[in-house]
Amino acid sequence: MHHTDQLSTPTASIVCTGLEYSWPDGVPLLSGLDLAVGSGRTGLVGRNGSGKSTLIRLIAGDLQPDSGRVRVQGTLGYLPQHLPLDATLPVDVALGIAETRGALRAIERGEATEANYEAVGEDWDVEERAHAELDRLGLGHLGLDRRLGELSGGEAVLLGLAGQLLRRPKVLLLDEPSNNLDSRARERLYAAVTGFRGTLVVVSHDRTLLDLVDRVAELREGEVTWFGGNFTAYEEALAVTQEAAERTVRAAEGDLRRQRRELEDTQVKLARRKRFGQKMYETKREPKIIMNDRRRTAQVAAGRLRNEHEEKVEAARERLSAAELAVRDDDEIRVDLPATEVPAGRTVLALTGLRLAHASPAAGEEGGPRIDLELRGPERLALLGPNGSGKTTLLRTIVGELAPLTGEVHAPVPLRYLPQRLDLLDDELSVFENAARFAPQATENALRARLARFLFRAGRADQQVGTLSGGERFRATLAALLLAEPAPQLLLLDEPTNNLDLAGVRQLATALAGYRGALIVVSHDPRFLDELGIDRTLRLERTAEPAG
Missing domain, CATH: 1.20.20 (F1FO ATP Synthase)
Incomplete structure (x- = not known):
């Protein structure tokens, strides 16, 4: 266990020199950052807002620095935190191999042009490799010509990873890759990370994933400090x-x-x-x-x-x-929310004969299995199941965004829903202005005092939401929902830890300790569910694979 300002990197694959980068509002984030990353697996950690994702995007070329230079040696693969996939696209386009496949088909038809041979290059076995990669990541049911359709968030991540691995990158950047993955999919991700040969940099709050790295680079206050060993060794140091x-x-x-x-x-x-x-x-x-x-x-x-x-x-x-x-001062959210309190016997949610519109139907079961559920008082329910089993669909049905195929939803108390995409806030408005939209009757002083308890103190409450990090945006969205009028007595959270660093997960658990209403949470993080004090679980199963 040791740490230094820069571990020895005799053959650095990534070199950043004098990087300068400021937020759109002019606030500097990185100033004169120097970084060299050698082969092997590196975990990039730091508090939300420290600039981890921004640094990864600068290395990937997705952002341009204000000044300074980035040099990457070898083919670069980059899996961003949010991977937009068009449902109308075929799988081979999403994998980035459609042009190569087209050239192969043309050559097989006798069109032996120079352009076709150039498009194929050395990838004569691209289809076999694609099928093997999809199988390895649990996506064997996705045929290369099939339209993406309704992929779950976890499947989209794994498909994006497959596309990057097919490019045989020498340098691979992964930004929160375990977000949205169920336990089975995470095991496949871990195997892919362990088996990667080259230079890998991963931003994550997943302890199990970070324990697979060879070294940890901590980004704090614009500087990188290196720690030898995995995340457990980093925490001990x-x-x-x-x-x-x-x-x-x-x-x-x-x-x-x-x-x-x-x-x-x-x-x-x-x-x-x-x-x-x-x-x-x-x-x-x-x-x-x-x-x-x-x-x-x-x-x-x-x-x-x-x-x-x-x-x-x-x-x-x-x-x-x-x-x-x-001394590190990782502030904690401390809130008391008496208006969210629900009496122990009161029904807050009743699902009767519910079948979901997007469920994968089992033989003879239109819309999948029937769901009957009654939630009373301040019960805390964990909604579990593999990717594609309908967890997000169920939450969206409860809040009325989707209509069920059959059955009824009865929610007689005020409820709020925090989706994975965190798209409830207006990027053009400040944190305070967004919170005021949810609580229009609250005075400015009262609202600012409440936001301060969510760590948006003084000028931080006036920061534009579009400039916030993923974790800060989550905290701002949670604050807006919990401070809303009327106060929510049923709160639905869909993978709430996805955008949070480890300190943020602790902050969230602390904030929810002050929440006195009923809670339904979708999460693949067993430690987090333990901290929440879950009373019951409801498990959904993926009742059938989509047709290939």
């Missing part, structure tokens, strides 16, 4: 560093108290000496010229002594400030 920093703070606090006491003692002694000198002067026990000379000498000595002690106090204060900067 961080704990040792944090403990030492806290000891230094305690020692600096003690030193400051001691210097202040010595200054006070000196001031008392000087005051006594001054009173004694004044008394001697008034009684005129010695000639006036001698008395004045002694007074001047005493004043100079007193001033020098006072200055020395004041300088020591100031030095001790500076040492304390420096020591405090080394």
Whole structure:
């Protein structure tokens, strides 16, 4: 366990020199960043808003730096956090191999043109490799000519990863790749990461995934610090560093108290000496010229002594400030939401004979299996199941975005829904202005005080939502929903930890501890569900695979 400013990278595949980048509103994010990444697996970690995704996008060429240079050696693959896929596209287009397949078909028909041979290049086995990659990632049911249709979020991520791996990249960048993946799909992702040979950089809050890396690079306050070993080793090193920093703070606090006491003692002694000198002067026990000379000498000595002690106090204060900067202060959301309280016996949701419009139907079951559910009081329900089993569809049906094929939804209390895409807020408005849309009757002072508890203090509440990081955007959306009028007594959360770093997951769990209503949450994160104190689970199954 060790960490340095820059681990040795004799054959760096990624080199960033003097990177400068500012947010659209002019606030600087990166200033003169130098970075070199060698072969092997690197986990890029840091708090939400530290710039991890921005740095990945700069390396990928998806963003241009204000100044500085990025050099990548070898073919680059990049899987972004949000992968837009057109449902009308065929699978081979999504994989990026449609042109090569077309050229192969043309050559088989006898069109042996130079352009076709150039399009194929060395990829004569591209179809076999594509099928093998899809099988390896659990997507074997997707034929290459099939339209994407209604892929789940997890399937879209794995399909995007398959497309990148087919390019045989030497450098692969993954931004939160385990988002939206169920446990089975995560295992396939872990296997793909473990089997990758080359330079891999992954941004993630998934501890299991980060424990597969060879080293951890932490981005904090615009600088990268390297830690040898996986995420567990990083946390252990961080704990040792944090403990030492806290000891230094305690020692600096003690030193400051001691210097202040010595200054006070000196001031008392000087005051006594001054009173004694004044008394001697008034009684005129010695000639006036001698008395004045002694007074001047005493004043100079007193001033020098006072200055020395004041300088020591100031030095001790500076040492304390420096020591405090080394201690990490990961703020926690602390809110009390009494208006969300629901009496224990009150029905907050009733699903009767519900069949979902987008469910994959089992033989003879139109719309999939029937769902009957009653939720009472402040119950907390975890909605589980593999990707494509209809979890998001069920939430959207409950809130009225989708109509069920059959059955009824009855929700007699105010409810709010936080979707995976976090598209409830207006990017052009500030955090405060968005929250005010959800609580139009709240006074500005009251709303700003509430936002401060969600860590949007002072100017942060006036920041434009479009400039927020994924985690900050999540926090702003959660604040708007929980502070809404009327207060939600049923809250639906769809994969809420996807955009959060590890500190953010803790913040969310703390915030929801103050929520007193009923909760339905979709999550593949067992640790998070444990922290929430789940009362019941409802598991949906993918009842049939879509036709190939």
